[in-house]
Amino acid sequence: MSKRILWKNAFQSITDSLGRFISIFLLMAVSAFTFIGLKMAGPDMRFTATNFYRQQQLADLTVTSNYGLDRADQKIILHTPGLKKADFGYFQDSTVNHSRTAIRVFSKTDGISKYQLVKGHLPTNNRQIAVSSLLANRYHIGQTITLNQHSSLKNTHFKVVGYVRSSEYIDRNDFGHTNISTGQLNGYALVNKAAFASPQWMIARLTFKKTAHLNPYSTAYQNYVDQRQRHLQAQLNHQRADKVQRLQQALQAQMMNQQVSSAQTAKSQSLQSAALPTSADKITYTVNDRSQNPGYEIYHSNVQRIDILANIFPVFMFFVAALVCLTTMTRFVEEERTNIGTLKSLGYSNLDVCQKFIVYGLTSSLLGVLFGAIFGYLFLPKMIFTAYGANSTLTGFTPLFNWVWLIVAAVVAVACTTLSALWTLSVDLKESPARLLLPKAPKSGSRILLERVKPLWNRLSFKHKITARNLFRYKPRMLMTIIGVAGCTGLLVMGFGISDSLKGISQQQYGNIIRYDLVIQQKDPLAAAQSARLKHLLTSDHVQRHTSIYWGQLHRKLGEDHAQQNINLIVPRDSHSFNDYLHLQNRSTKRPIKLTNNGVVISEKLAKLTDSKVGSRIRLQDSNGQWRSFKVAGITEMYMGHFLIMNQHEYRHYFKRPFTSNAQLVTLKHHQDLQSFSASAMASGAVLGINQNVNNQRTIENTMDSMNKVMVILIGLATLLAIVVIYNLTTINVLERMRELSTIKVLGFFDGEVTMYIYRETIILSLLGIILGYFIGAWLHHFIITTLPPTNAMFDPNLYLSNFLLSAFIPAAITLLLALLVYRRIKHVDMLEALQSVD
Structure with missing residues (x-):
């Protein structure tokens, strides 16, 4: 040869x-x-x-202030160590065409956080505007739109000339909060810098030399930007008192240059006392990194x-x-x-x-x-x-x-x-x-352990005894079948389990746990007229119930990435009715948790991240940077966000100050009234901001829906693997024992009996594999469900009966369908050829 x-x-x-x-x-x-x-x-x-x-040169840091950015602020920013470039611009929040649609109008940037042109062209004069591509279904190119809030803009009417995509807004649904309309932004737009008439800059965008060579998702990048962020924040905070003097001097100079009557002078002095901060604490600088960009x-x-x-x-x-x-x-x-x-x-x-x-x-x-x-x-x-x-x-x-x-x-x-x-x-x-x-030589038969159990062995029929002996006679194939089916079943249990762990989170979080519709943050202090308008709104027919709370935030770096986490601090005025707004309960036992004078209640994910248990203490940082230690009295079920809840007694004990409410939890009678109610609340002048649960719920549902699509792909792959594995093992079993099958067929066994002679073993091994797969799948599910969620969320860790039933059905159905294939092969086997194959 x-x-x-x-x-x-x-x-x-x-x-x-x-x-x-x-x-x-x-x-x-x-x-x-x-x-x-x-x-x-x-x-x-x-x-x-x-x-x-990188193409859009997304800013590493952005700086804003409630009193704008003047030349002194600009000087500090431009002297930030390692700075590559800084761009100063403007923005104005406005509703469009007398509707509730609220957009943030930015000035064109100069090489930082550039806007990607989707269609049309960018503004070339002060009466042109480009809007977010996501608003293309509302405003067409060539249309003239009216901006209703235009205090910082020279014009009120703008012609739409293009659609743009911003690198600062990655999420399609979240554009942040505003103090107009319903309190929620619906998009953004772009105009020329010269279209603004503001005497001060409103936003600064910064990029650094070193970050151009760093992966923006790397620890090295985040650590470097964190250092620059802390340094710049400290520098700006240090000169807040000087800025108060500069603002006072600027207003006084303006008043002296104007020829006004005594009445107008009095009015200007009144405006000065209302507009200027009474202390340096009223001026705030916000230095954000990219993590604050929506999405x-x-x-x-x-x-x-x-x-x-x-x-x-x-x-x-x-x-x-x-x-x-x-x-x-x-x-x-x-x-x-x-x-x-x-x-x-x-x-x-x-x-x-x-x-x-x-x-x-x-x-x-x-x-x-x-x-x-x-x-x-x-x-x-x-x-x-x-x-x-x-x-x-x-x-x-x-x-x-x-x-x-x-x-x-x-x-x-x-x-x-x-x-x-x-x-x-x-x-x-x-x-x-x-x-x-x-x-x-064929494998010799041997006694098996089951034969020693005489009462059971003696009751088995002859064919069942053969099946039992054959299972142990071909040990490698037995183990491969069990492991193969177990592996596929385990992957299916994990896939279906994770899918179910994602499905019910939104309803559980915003149906059973959080029962209010929105949080209204009140201005401080409130004028009498503003307070009256807010009270009238809260007692209107639209409101089912409301309650006063103190709403604040605590902070701590947590998780594997050691990222800064915000913890929502809630102190209700009325602890007895608080369960109507936020249902506190233990997830495992479903027992309700009450607010007591013996500590605070924290959310479950926060407890896991800090390794806190009932009776232990948790250390968190307040808004002034001071560390505070709280005793944990309860751990409540919560899937999104971190929460710390206490009653008034505990608030006075831990913060050493009297309780005052600064927000309202509101539950409406009809959910369709949410946007109109929010608009009315913002129009009252008493509201600092509104947080609608519908936005949080939409974000959760979108994220969960995306993950669920991925799990469907993985379940499909696991099913395909199960088909190939079971087919392969079944085929090997039949081919390996063809002479044996031909022998019993010659002895007069019917095709169906011959099929079951060998396939009975496959069914038993598949069942054993499915049972083993349950344990493998449960372990995989537990491992992934505890490591998969982001730091501020948790998924439902439970496995449900449907997960096991579906995971068993797929390999069982494949096994039974392949029985038909085995039956056809045995039916058409050439017995004489098979028996002579080794002669």
């Missing part, structure tokens, strides 16, 4: 056992697709965002979730596929025992004998990896980006290529196919050709 014949024989083995070849190909393709696709999804999403930020942190958090899934799901999936491939190739070598003996007897070398298995293993595994990798690099990351992109304005997805994951997948595939075949083959090559030409 020539070398050419050996090559022909090697490739002919592929067509002769095409089913096995396709099984290995599919196992490797599905595994490589999942492994490479998930491993690349996170880096691809990061690169897409980073590329967009920036949510997108980053989504990418981190994908990274977590990529470290668990595909690795486990690859492990299951590898074990099945190892079993398949081992069986292939055993089938070729006689041919191996023939080649050795003809004088061929061990390398010549191995050639068929090397070709078969490399071709099936590497083709599978290559096919899976192509789709893994190009399609799965884009599918995941699209799932999350439904709530993001980011576009221009850019797939990357990384040799590492392709090499890892190829090495694992070759090890499980080619190397495993050569390892099995090495045992046969040590035997003489004469022994190899003889059929391998």
Whole structure:
């Protein structure tokens, strides 16, 4: 036999056992697709965002002040160490065309936080405006719109000339808060700087030299920006008293230059006392990093979730596929025992004998990896980006290529196919050709442990005894079937479990736990007229109930990324009726938690992050930077955000000051009244800001919906793996025992009985695999559900009966459907050929 014949024989083995070849190909393709696709999804999403930020030169820091930014502020900002560039601009919040649509109108930037043109052109004169591309369905190019609030603008009417996309607004639904209309912004727009008439800058955007070379999602970037942020905040705070004097001098000079009557002078003096801050504390500077941009942190958090899934799901999936491939190739070598003996007897070398298995293993595994990798690099990351992109304005997805994951997948595939075949083959090559030409002795039966349980064993029928003995007779196949089915079932339990853990969070959070519709933050102090208007509004027919509270914030750096977390501090005026607004209860026992004089109640995720338990103490930082220690009296169920709740007694005890309310929790009679009620509240002049739960709920639902789409993809992949695994193991079982099946068929067994003779074992092993898979899935679910959520959220950690039933149904249905395939194969088997196959 020539070398050419050996090559022909090697490739002919592929067509002769095409089913096995396709099984290995599919196992490797599905595994490589999942492994490479998930491993690349996170880096691809990061690169897409980073590329967009760099193209638009997104600011590292932004500075705003409630009294604007004057030349002294500008000087401090321009002397920030490491500064690359600073851009000073304006903005004005306004409603459009006398509607409730509130937008923030920015001035065009000079090279920092640039606006991406989507359609049309940018403003070229002071009467033109470009609006957010998300508002394209409301305002068409060429339309003239009216800005109702225009105190800082020279004009009130603007012609829409284009649609833009801002790098400062990544979320499609969240644009921040405002003090007009309903208190919620609906979008943004862009005009020329010369369109503003303000004497002071309103916003400064800064970029630094060092950050241009840093990954914006890296710890090094965040640490550097944090340092610059703290330094600039301290510098600006240091000169607040000087700014009060500058403002007073500017107003006095303005008054002296005007020729006014005594009445007008009195009016101007009254305006001065109302407008200027009475102390330096009234002037505030806000220095924000990128994390305050709507959608920036949510997108980053989504990418981190994908990274977590990529470290668990595909690795486990690859492990299951590898074990099945190892079993398949081992069986292939055993089938070729006689041919191996023939080649050795003809004088061929061990390398010549191995050639068929090397070709078969490399071709099936590497083709599978290559096919899976192509789709893994190009399609799965884009599918995941699209799932999350439904709530993001980011576009221009850019797939990357990384040799590492392709090499890892190829090495694992070759090890499980080619190397495993050569390892099995090495045992046969040590035997003489004469022994190899003889059929391998069948596995001998032996007594099993079940036989020692006489009362049970004696009650089993003959066929059930055969099944029991055969299960232990073929131990490797038994273990592979159990592990294969368990692995697939575990992945399904995890997938369905996470999907269910996401579904009910929004309803639980904003239906059962948080029962108010909005938080109204009141101005301090309130004029008598403002207080009267607010009181009239709260007692109107629209309001079902309301209660006074103190609303504040505490802070602490928590989580693996050590990011600053905001903790909502709530102190109700009436602790007895507070349960009507915020239902405090233990998640596990469902027992209600009352506010007592023995400590504070904290949300569950905050307790986990700080390792707090009932009776322990938790340290948090107040708005003045002072650390305070609170005793934990209860831990309440909460899924989004951090909360700390106490009664008035505990507030006086911990803060050493009397209780005063500064906000209202409001529950409306009809949810459709929310926007009109919010608009009326803002119009009263008594409201500093409004936080609508509907916005928070929409953000949660969008995030959960995106994650759920990803879980559907993973469930589909786990199902595909289950089909290939169970098919492969079933096929191996039938082929390996064809002579045995032919024998009992010759003895008069019907086709259905012959099928059940062998398939009864498959059903039992599948059931055992499903049960084991439950434990694997529960562990995977627990691990992922505790590491997947962002630092300020938690998911429902419970697994439900439906998760287990669905996860069992899929492998059970696949097993039963494959029984039909086995039945057809047994029905058409050539008994004589099978019995003579080793003669």
